[in-house]
Amino acid sequence: MRLTCTISDPASWRTSVLRNPNMEKLKKGYLFPEIGIKHEEHLKKYPHAKVISLGIGDTTEPIPKIVTSAMAEYALALSTPEGYQGYGPEKGHKNLRKAIADKVYSGMGIKESEVFISDGAQCDIARLQMLFGSNVTIAVQDPTFPGYVDNGVIMGQTGKADDGGKYAGIEYMRCAPENAFFPDLSRVRRTDVIFFCSPNNPTGHVASREQLRQLVDFARRNGSIVVFDSAYSSYVSACSGAPRSIYEIPGAREVAIEVSSFSKFAGFTGVRLGWAVVPDELLYSDGSPVARDFDRIVCTCFNGASSIAQAGGLACLSEEGSAAIQGVIGVYKENARVLVETFESLGKEVHGGANSPYVWVRFPGRRSWDVFAEILEKTHVITVPGSGFGPGGEGFIRVSAFGSKDRVLEACERLKSFLA
Amino acid sequence: MRLTCTISDPASWRTSVLRNPNMEKLKKGYLFPEIGIKHEEHLKKYPHAKVISLGIGDTTEPIPKIVTSAMAEYALALSTPEGYQGYGPEKGHKNLRKAIADKVYSGMGIKESEVFISDGAQCDIARLQMLFGSNVTIAVQDPTFPGYVDNGVIMGQTGKADDGGKYAGIEYMRCAPENAFFPDLSRVRRTDVIFFCSPNNPTGHVASREQLRQLVDFARRNGSIVVFDSAYSSYVSACSGAPRSIYEIPGAREVAIEVSSFSKFAGFTGVRLGWAVVPDELLYSDGSPVARDFDRIVCTCFNGASSIAQAGGLACLSEEGSAAIQGVIGVYKENARVLVETFESLGKEVHGGANSPYVWVRFPGRRSWDVFAEILEKTHVITVPGSGFGPGGEGFIRVSAFGSKDRVLEACERLKSFLA
Numbered sequence: 001m002r003l004t005c006t007i008s009d010p011a012s013w014r015t016s017v018l019r020n021p022n023m024e025k026l027k028k029g030y031l032f033p034e035i036g037i038k039h040e041e042h043l044k045k046y047p048h049a050k051v052i053s054l055g056i057g058d059t060t061e062p063i064p065k066i067v068t069s070a071m072a073e074y075a076l077a078l079s080t081p082e083g084y085q086g087y088g089p090e091k092g093h094k095n096l097r098k099a100i101a102d103k104v105y106s107g108m109g110i111k112e113s114e115v116f117i118s119d120g121a122q123c124d125i126a127r128l129q130m131l132f133g134s135n136v137t138i139a140v141q142d143p144t145f146p147g148y149v150d151n152g153v154i155m156g157q158t159g160k161a162d163d164g165g166k167y168a169g170i171e172y173m174r175c176a177p178e179n180a181f182f183p184d185l186s187r188v189r190r191t192d193v194i195f196f197c198s199p200n201n202p203t204g205h206v207a208s209r210e211q212l213r214q215l216v217d218f219a220r221r222n223g224s225i226v227v228f229d230s231a232y233s234s235y236v237s238a239c240s241g242a243p244r245s246i247y248e249i250p251g252a253r254e255v256a257i258e259v260s261s262f263s264k265f266a267g268f269t270g271v272r273l274g275w276a277v278v279p280d281e282l283l284y285s286d287g288s289p290v291a292r293d294f295d296r297i298v299c300t301c302f303n304g305a306s307s308i309a310q311a312g313g314l315a316c317l318s319e320e321g322s323a324a325i326q327g328v329i330g331v332y333k334e335n336a337r338v339l340v341e342t343f344e345s346l347g348k349e350v351h352g353g354a355n356s357p358y359v360w361v362r363f364p365g366r367r368s369w370d371v372f373a374e375i376l377e378k379t380h381v382i383t384v385p386g387s388g389f390g391p392g393g394e395g396f397i398r399v400s401a402f403g404s405k406d407r408v409l410e411a412c413e414r415l416k417s418f419l420a
Numbered sequence: 421m422r423l424t425c426t427i428s429d430p431a432s433w434r435t436s437v438l439r440n441p442n443m444e445k446l447k448k449g450y451l452f453p454e455i456g457i458k459h460e461e462h463l464k465k466y467p468h469a470k471v472i473s474l475g476i477g478d479t480t481e482p483i484p485k486i487v488t489s490a491m492a493e494y495a496l497a498l499s500t501p502e503g504y505q506g507y508g509p510e511k512g513h514k515n516l517r518k519a520i521a522d523k524v525y526s527g528m529g530i531k532e533s534e535v536f537i538s539d540g541a542q543c544d545i546a547r548l549q550m551l552f553g554s555n556v557t558i559a560v561q562d563p564t565f566p567g568y569v570d571n572g573v574i575m576g577q578t579g580k581a582d583d584g585g586k587y588a589g590i591e592y593m594r595c596a597p598e599n600a601f602f603p604d605l606s607r608v609r610r611t612d613v614i615f616f617c618s619p620n621n622p623t624g625h626v627a628s629r630e631q632l633r634q635l636v637d638f639a640r641r642n643g644s645i646v647v648f649d650s651a652y653s654s655y656v657s658a659c660s661g662a663p664r665s666i667y668e669i670p671g672a673r674e675v676a677i678e679v680s681s682f683s684k685f686a687g688f689t690g691v692r693l694g695w696a697v698v699p700d701e702l703l704y705s706d707g708s709p710v711a712r713d714f715d716r717i718v719c720t721c722f723n724g725a726s727s728i729a730q731a732g733g734l735a736c737l738s739e740e741g742s743a744a745i746q747g748v749i750g751v752y753k754e755n756a757r758v759l760v761e762t763f764e765s766l767g768k769e770v771h772g773g774a775n776s777p778y779v780w781v782r783f784p785g786r787r788s789w790d791v792f793a794e795i796l797e798k799t800h801v802i803t804v805p806g807s808g809f810g811p812g813g814e815g816f817i818r819v820s821a822f823g824s825k826d827r828v829l830e831a832c833e834r835l836k837s838f839l840a
Contacts (some may be wrong), residue, residue: 013674017612019704020553023713030719033510039486068499071728072492078691079488086478086822090453119539119692119726126550126721130574133440134554150720154550163421192437209482223436254433270727271498271508272539284439294651299450300570301546306539306726307690308491402506 022156027165031146031388038372039382042083046380052411054339054400055382057201057357059267061404063312064324067266070315071308090299092117092275093310099276099317103259106246110277114291116298117313120274120299121231121261121307121406122147125195128227128276129155129256131290131297136192138170141183141385142394143202145229147324148195164391174392176363177351181205185214190222196246199231199236202389202398203360204336204352206242212249219255225282225290226256231274234265234329236355253279257290262309264357266316266325316382332357335408338400342412343399346419357401360386364395371397380412442576447585452476456542458792459802466800472831474759475802477621481751481824483732484744490735491717492729494583501655503747505727506655510719512537512695513730515532519737520695524680530697534711536718537733539725540694541651541681542567545615547577548647548677548696551710552716556612561603561811563806565649568615578761584811598784601625605634610642616666617649618657622809622818623780624756624772626662627831632669638796639675645702645710646676651694654749655687656775671697677710682729684822686736686745686776692697693729737761752777755828756821763819766839775822780806784815791817799834 029037035055078084091097097115118124132138134156149170152158159168166172171191173183181203181280188341197374198207207215215321219226226248236244243249246256261274277290315321336353343350349362363371368385375381375397384400386393401408462471497503511517517535520761538544545567552558554576560568572578579588586592591611593603600781601623616635618627627635648666656664663669666676681694683783698711733739735741756773762795763770769782788805795801795817804820806813822826 001451013701014643014703014705014707015612015639015645015675016705017552017645018555019706019708020551021712022553023716026720030716034720055489056507057610060504060506062500062504063498065499068495068497070678070699071495071498073487075491075495075728075732077488077707078483078491078687078745079485080482084482084687086480086687087476093789105753123721124721130546131440131443132437133436133442134576135440154717154720156554177806219435223434225437227434255435265507267498267504270724272723272726281433281436285434285436286439287434288439293439296443296446297574299453300446300567301543303542303692304690305541306692308495308728309726312495325526357592393542404501 025097025149025153025158025167027161030150030153034322035234035382035384036327040377041375049380051382052403053382054403054408054409054411055384055420056315057264057400057402058403059264059269061267061328063267064321064328066318066321067312067315071312074311075308088307088310089303090302091295091303092302092305093307094418096314096315097308099314103317105245105277106248108245108249109253110279113348114277114279116276116278116294117305117310118274118276118302119265119272121229121259122258124274124276125227126151127297127301128259130301131294137169137171139191140195140390141175141196141200142172143175143203143389144195144197146389146396149390163385166391167219168306168399172390172392175200175205176392177349180209181351182207185218188218190224192224194219194224194226195229196226199230199232199356202358202384202393204358206236206240206354208353209241209243209248212243212246216246216249216255218251220251223285224255228256228258229260230258231261232264232356233260235333235357247277254281257282261301262313265329268309268312271312273305273313274353274413283408317322332401335405338408338412339399339401342415346416348419351414359401361397361399362395363397366395368394368397375415375418379411379418381411381414382391437623442574444576444578445573445578445587447581448569448657449607450570451467451804455802455804462800464795466735470798471800471802472827473802474823474831477684477820477822479684479689479822481687483687483749484741484748486744487735491732494731495728501771506511507606508724508727508730509574509725510724511715513726513727516730516734519734520642523737525667525697528665530699531671534697534699536696536698536714537697537725537730538694538722540683541649544679544696545647546571546660546692547717547721548679551714557589557591558657559593559608559611559614560810561595561616561620562592562811563595563809564615564617564811565621569810582812585807585809592810592812595620595623596812597769601771602627602631605638611644612754613645613647614639614679615647615649619776620714621644621652622778622804622806622813624776624778626656626660626775627664629661629668632663632666634676636666636669636672640671643705644675648676648678649680650678651681652776653680655753655777667697674701677702682733685749687748688732689814690728691729691732693725705706710711711750731835751825754820755823757826758828758832759819760822762835765786766836766838773821779819779821781817781819783813786815788814788817795835795838799831799838801831801834
């Protein structure tokens, strides 16, 4: 058989494949690339502007040498017969899983076999949504990291979005200064899955022990699964007394998955490394373990995190590595303190920053995207409009503390002269 | 509110969340981890056996120094203010995308912007299946890499599997020695998506130019999308005249996506790096570009491949890197030649090996898993049962040429004395 069809005008050719209706439901672009586009447009308009990005939560400080040396050493060994390794276990190298279980979850009874290494928390959220499938109902904090909702939309868990940006079928749990950033659970509808991020992105609020007790209790009473996102847990100040992990709460093992990441902890945003914990006791209604199905997802849809990144992760958890990383986190926490101080000195209502790299600033009666645009236009500082994190974020902007000290200080000066 | 519920017996506690019915449809374990389990069981039974794995297609030869040095250098630079980089573009570093477009697709008109860098072809297959969603119909070669089918099952594209292992709703295109490993397309039902792997895993058959012309013609006539998996294209011998990319075929840009990988090309099975090409001309029936939705998936469900791996990928595509990698591929191709010769000398019907690292051996009238078990028991050599790749693989085993020359030669000696 010969190619007999005429190749038609490329501009008019179409397949007969229907576009995935779930993709149609999604708002135009994912929030962070949209911010990137605004950034580029601004640079075109002001080619000589010294733009400072306190927008996308992107780390800026170098990774401690002890960590990069471990990665370099691992990479170079791949050129030797003794050091070469091909596929690792899909769920990650055992020594790294063990280090996470022993050090991150010290005293919480997490086993190495319950830790699944990944290429980042965002990717794990996508895989968890694949695991749950289209028939589950979900609840999210409002505002929150948009990945939970967007991945739920892609999987078909929702209807269309209304004019306010809320997708039909999702339970939005309003978290605002008025309720100490924690929902009144007596008014929250039961869902199969509850996504909960603490310290929260974008509000910077860390849930207290009592709040997390309520959350676990609520999940247990409803037979729900909590997906607890602790990607920012390393920013929790010891003096806050707030838990860094959901597994500090009694009863969490039967109801909670935790996702976390080396991105904001060790500057691995580009290196890509994270993990999920799925305890053995977490069971579906038919008694089958959630971990077994998640393992199947990890083996089928993923093939393990980069072995070089895993070598770096292991170095992060060594005594020397941990100490060095604390120094980097200290830089960002100091930036956050300065940002809070700046906005407070201007009489603004400010939240977050103390246990989080994010500062959440209120602009009463104004639309987030307008504030974002005005700050960018007048100060060349990129922020993130709060409404990008859900309708509950309207009227706020998120300011990221990721940046060098100098640049954050300069941004503060510009903001002061603009807002004063 | 206090935690009031009694923490019940962990063994009896269950959430009320229904297990995803699509996960229930999946056969017990993903093929390759299942082989790994058999391997471990064998080691327990024979702790002193010198097991040789020609099973999972895992690379064994060191990565050329020029490539690992580039990765080590990139990693070390992450410790410096000048060299530190956080998040890269979700679809990958521009220089790597450009190198792939220019070098892998030289003369085929692929643009840098059409290349999406990933953490491997298997992960891209999962993301493509998320992109397509639950309403599409799919066709696969039979036998083929199990990831296409399993990810389709997870997404809800299929019914249950029958006793023969075929999922309801999937079009299985039988590819056997009797039809030159290419289906009679006049008897293939139209589907939205056609997954096609060449050189094929597991049969090792590379599709001829004429076969691929027929495939593209078939897709064009039916308005289907071809997902062409070229993960083994670097094993295609120049003298075969077979295309290494679907884009060598006129008319493919309007109907085909290509996924590929550095895994088997450059020994990156553990490093994790691959790519997908989604041409601008590929449109859904509503005229919207498939690439736009795929970009949304990549931004929402993924966050880019490890930057260190990307630095390695770039080095692979340099002149010196390419030459070094050809040397490694030569080792595996020589192994494949020796394996083919071994089975032929034993009077076996053997396929593949010439343009692929896989050798496909027929055992008429026997069940693949029985042959697999017998070979393992008697020779301590791991293979893969053909039926793991689909019902059409029954009666065959796949033997991988990935291994050091010495180990492959020893495996051949053992197979000779066993099969003689």
